[in-house]
Amino acid sequence: MSDxxxxxxxxxxxxxxxDWTDEENAAQFNKFANTMSMTDATTAAQEGGSExxxxxxxxxxxxxxxxxxxxxxxxxxxxxxxxFAGLGVQxxxxxxxxxxxxxxxxxxxxxxxxxxxxxxxxLVEKYPTKFGKLVSQKDRVDMLDAPATLTYGEIEFESFxxxxxxxxxxxxxxxxxxTPPSGIMQAPGGKFxxxxxxxxxxxxxxxxxxxxxxxAGVEILPGLHSSSLELAALFRSEGxxxxxxxxxxxxxxxxxxxxxxxxxxVADWSDGDVVFANSTCFSDSLMGRFASAAEHLxxxxxxxxxxxxxxxxxxxxxxxxxxxMSWGGATVYIQQKLTDPPASRIP
Numbered sequence: 307m308s309d310x311x312x313x314x315x316x317x318x319x320x321x322x323x324x325d326w327t328d329e330e331n332a333a334q335f336n337k338f339a340n341t342m343s344m345t346d347a348t349t350a351a352q353e354g355g356s357e358x359x360x361x362x363x364x365x366x367x368x369x370x371x372x373x374x375x376x377x378x379x380x381x382x383x384x385x386x387x388x389x390f391a392g393l394g395v396q397x398x399x400x401x402x403x404x405x406x407x408x409x410x411x412x413x414x415x416x417x418x419x420x421x422x423x424x425x426x427x428x429l430v431e432k433y434p435t436k437f438g439k440l441v442s443q444k445d446r447v448d449m450l451d452a453p454a455t456l457t458y459g460e461i462e463f464e465s466f467x468x469x470x471x472x473x474x475x476x477x478x479x480x481x482x483x484x485t486p487p488s489g490i491m492q493a494p495g496g497k498f499x500x501x502x503x504x505x506x507x508x509x510x511x512x513x514x515x516x517x518x519x520x521x522a523g524v525e526i527l528p529g530l531h532s533s534s535l536e537l538a539a540l541f542r543s544e545g546x547x548x549x550x551x552x553x554x555x556x557x558x559x560x561x562x563x564x565x566x567x568x569x570x571x572v573a574d575w576s577d578g579d580v581v582f583a584n585s586t587c588f589s590d591s592l593m594g595r596f597a598s599a600a601e602h603l604x605x606x607x608x609x610x611x612x613x614x615x616x617x618x619x620x621x622x623x624x625x626x627x628x629x630x631m632s633w634g635g636a637t638v639y640i641q642q643k644l645t646d647p648p649a650s651r652i653p
Contacts, residue, residue: 414471414515421552422514423463429545430507433537435460435632438505438530445527459584461508465629469610469638470515473580477608477624483642484606494556495519496579501567501596502526506534508582509560510541514549517556522575524567534562568595576602576647586613586636593617600643607643612636620645 438460470491476482478490490496494517500508503523513521525531538560546557565572567583575581581603583596597618600609609616613636615623625640 414467414474419464419467419471419515423467425545425548425552426463426511426514429540429548430505430510430537433505433507433533438507438533441505441529441533442527445529449527459586460504460632461511461584462630462632463511465631465638466508466511467515468629469625469640470512472625472640473608474516477640477642483622483624484644485642486604486606490579490606490608491516497522497575497577498580499523499573499575499578499582501575501581501583502585503534503562503567504530504584506537506562508584509534509562510537510545512580512582513541513545513558513560517549517554518558518579519556520559520561522560522573523562524565524573524575525562526564526566528564531562531564538562568592568599570599570602575599576604578603578607580608580610582610583612585611586631586633588614590617597621601645602647603643605643605646609641609643611639611641615639616641 474491478485478492480487480489480492496516496518498509498512498516498518498521500506500512500521500523503509503525506523509521509523512518523534525534541560549558563573567573570576576599581600585593585596588596593614594617597616597620600616601618601620603609609621612631615621615626620643621641622644623639623641626637628635629638
């Protein structure tokens, strides 16, 4: 198989849509590959003093990865190398990167994810899934006639990490879709919000996966919210020090709010770079409220949902694949905002 065929095979397995045909996946792959190589290869070759070659946009990455690297400017080479590293394609540059897989800012290697998962599980070990379910049940009994939308479930760190890795290595890169020039999760910083944050684990997992400026959550059930405040305090006292010792000196701020996550007057998350909601049990009406509020996000923002997509033309699905969660399998949808926010920030 050629390098291009290998890359496409990896793309289908790791990032392809299971409900798409090979032709649809191929079209998306070519779009992604071409976007990654916006720099004209002819110009790059001339600047490097080597023989001119056609633009990579027109040749759709034909030929070997090594010859492609030789035709790209240093900036484009870095982008395509990092992108194909996410697809599992080994080139000379990605092999070098694999040898130095401790780079927290530019990649999520297997060893990085395993190390951060161990740190995360150590921090939250006193708050197992069973604990969250019991607190949730009590809250819902006290609430009377609690809707099924409040059914409790938790993420699996590994699956969450895979979604974050896809954003960092592909969908959050400048020039992909509507991603802004600064990218999403391409450097320390940014804001992450968890809507329906439960005991706070997804927000804390996000802080272990990327050095955000802020990770925040909004939860309507008071018992779960109280537990998230306890975990936040534990993260500040122990988690930040552990992250600093692991090479992540930036101190991520963490906060949790009690209230309706889809009322931006309660908690305004419209400045989020990455927004998450465990929406498996959300009703259609709640998904509608979610989508209406999400339309106030900036263009290029990423929204991760479980099982259900945002019912809004302002978003496109970049990725959808089934991963293991505490209750079983769930389709993890990675979606991106296509449009600028409306003039009025609060719906």
